[in-house]
Amino acid sequence: MEDVSLAALWWAVIFSGFYHGINPGMGWPLAVSAALMERRPWAMAKALGMLALGHFLAMIGILLPFSLMIFLVERETEIRFGAGLIVVTMGVYLLINRKHPKILARIHPARLALWSFLAAMAHGAGLMLVPIYLGICGLLEPGNVAASGHAAAQSLMSNDILTALTVATVHTLAMTVAGSLSAVIVYHWLGLKFISRSWFNLDTAWAVSLILVGMFGMWSAYSGH
């Protein structure tokens, strides 16, 4: 049963990556634009790489503090519940405040890694992974830190950090695969027209996703996953 849950959580990491990657708002059209502007396909790979780097840093920037927290603080259940609550709150905030953060428009168009990092931060993309990540940690290391000895606790922490890095990497890889596929297909076959045709307003769906994931986190904190 726990193997199935663990597999489901890893699939959630991958699917959220696809979901972020395929959304034009997360940047793949910028890779098409870069290739067309510089007139060489290599520019597309470079742009996708920068978008991925920014996204990865945003994920790890959110996940690492949580991995430290579950190690340092004894109340794991409360932390997981609190994390879920934060994610729900972010979802509700995005549902109410539909304004795009102006700061994103101040970034130089060539600084794609910075843009990708801030765009992911502003939209709570990293937060979406937190309940999933904490769920994975919970399943990998049942019981909380206080119950273990000192040595075990240290290995627990390094395990949690390793898990955070793995979650961020797997998620970013999935995102980059989806984004790259979209960019390559549009660049080589479908043409620029597809950018406006394939773009759907996911603002509401995105906010609702955050709320659902956050609620899952709150529920799983107490149900023992």
Added chain:
Amino acid sequence: MNLRPDPTFHASPKLAMEAPVENFAFTIMLGKNADQHDGLAVIDLRAGSDTYGQIVHTVMTPTTGDEFHHFGWNACSSSLSPLSGHAFLERRYLIVPGIRSSRIYIFDVKSPLESKIHKIIEPEEVFAKTGYSRPHTIHCGPEGIYVSTLGGAGPDGTDGPPGIFIMDCESFEIIGRYEMDRGKQNKHYDFWWNLPQDYMVSSEWGLPPQFENGVVPEDLLSNKYGHSIHFWDLRARKNIQTMDFGENYQMALEIRPAHDPTKSYGFCGVVVDTTNLQGAIFTWWRDDDGKWQSKKTITIDPRPEDPENLPELLKGFSAVPPLVTDIDLSLDDKYLYVACWGLGEMHQYDVSDPLNPVLNGKVELGGIARETKHPNGKDFVYGPQMVEISRDGKRVFWTNSLYSTWDNQFYPHQEGGQMVMANVGDDGSFELDPDFYVNFPEGTRAHQIRLEGGDCSTDSFCYPSV
């Protein structure tokens, strides 16, 4: 907010050219005098419509003395860049500033035939939030709607330099000044940019006392109007280079960058060269070292004329200056249209090689001491002025008013407003359409034109035409 991007947003200039053609034109009407109301006229351009070529709807303002001039959309094709974060805005509102009153009207034209006033921003709000006055050019861009102004603070607009301010593109709240470092810039007129390359170019007319009561001949002859253009690091909001064309190149007005964002060049029209009364076009470009350069690539000669036929202002020169007051570049960056408001001519240059433009076509209409009639036999008062090109480049529209007090100086015995259209053939032929002639209501003048779904002086594109 839409669930899909607005169908009038196009990734590249090429896609915009291939899109369905415009169904309506929106033309600004300004009162003949400052005690009359300004308004927006909606003109039917639907092929086969019973009311084709007629004004089918007008919205008049409740105020007077605004002097509408240039205007623009709340959103354009630049929304299709993920960097803007505005992919789901509607192209729905026209932002129309009054350059005399500093009042700004927002018209809702979602249903063109039911266009209405959506919001009015009072002058006091503009003054208080920006310290600028006399708002002019509108472009939608990063962070919102950019508005250039011609005046600074104070009653005559000379307390501090004019500049650009930014408005929220959804609420139309004024956010504040744009400039972090304006460098030598102390006058303003037009501006435009290349969004992916992150540069902006701005130009100079003159300060409010130099234009509000008509052109000041002493200032013109002593070269006190603007003659520089400024290059900006767009997102850093910093003037990176000021280029002086030379003080005799008076009134550097319209800025027309190439539409294809891979290109780093554009054009600027100069009203008059005070050494010889020529009109001039400069081509500006960025060289391999990243420095901006410019070169005079088009000159248009004045026409000798008997002083008896000339307005007071020109009698001493015995000539009609071309007066290059507006220019517009087709979306394929091929043809540059140049309005010669004094001569009464609209020129069409092939600018495929931007440093070597070739005169490809010419239409004569109106003009000082010439008054060429429209092919339908009717008068065209003043001369060809604000020009707008359809996205596909096949139709060129223009009106005739420059600015109320200047109309009266250069054409003292005329009044009225007309809008005409010329057809451009696939071979580049350029001829007036004898059947398209819009006469504006008594007591109004006609100024800038905007075409439904975008035109050649509104949209900025973030993807190249490949």
